[in-house]
Amino acid sequence: MIRVGLTGGIGSGKTTVARLLRALGFPVYEADTEAKQLINKDRDIREQIIHLLGKEAYNEQGYNRKYVGSLVFNNEELLQKLNEIVHPAVANHFEQWCTEKDEFNVVFQEAAVLFENGNYSRFDKTILVVAPEITRIGRVMQRDDMNKQEVVARINNQWQDDEKMKLADFVITCDGQHLVIPQVMNILKQL
Template identity: 35%
Template sequence: MVKVGLTGGIGSGKSEVARRLAARGAVVIDADKIAREVVEPGTSGLALIEAAFGPQVLREDGSLDREKLGQIVFADSGKLARLNEIVHPRVGERVAELQRAAPADAVVVYDVPLLAENNLAPMYDLVVVVDASDRTRLARLTGLRGMAEQDAVARIKAQATREDRLKIADIVVPNEGDLDDLDARVEEVWARIRRHRTADA
């Protein structure tokens, strides 16, 4: 098994790279998706969040109001730590479960937005960083996602710098062009990952 950490700043195209690696046979484990799953209605994670932060963090349909919860925890480091105590172990358990279910010779790609911020690079055999300039990312966030410019700038600034991500990269995927360019780059990355798997076998 080859464990690949995949990261990139918001608007870099990381999700597009993850989709293309999955299409080539990688087992993709999406940390953000799992973090949402472990707090869905009916889970112990959501019950603990309600107990810790009150019923005001739930929507009328019983699902988590992420915006309301964010306003509470990002203004109070103690509350953020409490939320992380609830969510992180559940994410870790689910990731381990998915990893155990993967074939022994699989390429497992962990899609982790905050890989650099949380110093997780040592956990992986290879770290792939999807890279685009801040200007390109800002244009994508405002143009393709319809985000207000000041919100997009704030999101970019809240993450690791481009330089910090590039420092931990074993493989860099430049993504300033179109999707055809990206396909060609991902094909090169896939070939390199497979060579790594063969070398380790």
């Protein structure tokens, strides 16, 4: 089984590429979605996050993403500690998921911070999705009802695309001007 990491900065279009891969019949593990479920359902993770960030990290609806974001996205040390709680749990969950997909020759994991946390080394190949920062800001502001300053803070907590390109095996440009399907099909031929 070939394991492919699919990443890109916030608003880059990696979810669009993941949807396309899924439509083509490939299994795609969405690390951010799975992390949110683990954060809400796993008692041990919940207790560790409360210990780190306080009871306000959870409310009646579950994980208080906005509150946590307001703390960690301007505090590198807190963000790292939060990631040290969540990332190992997601990695273990992905391994379990892969065993359930053993009939597939290729599986993908969509993850926002694949290079930043060093997890790229666990994959056979990596795909980086890129888009101009102005495009990314507009997408995220519209999608997540955030202001420009909040989006820029999140972008600044991720590596710049040129840093990621040095480590990526493949790059897909998702800027509204380059066709995504031919780029994806070309990569699939090479896997």
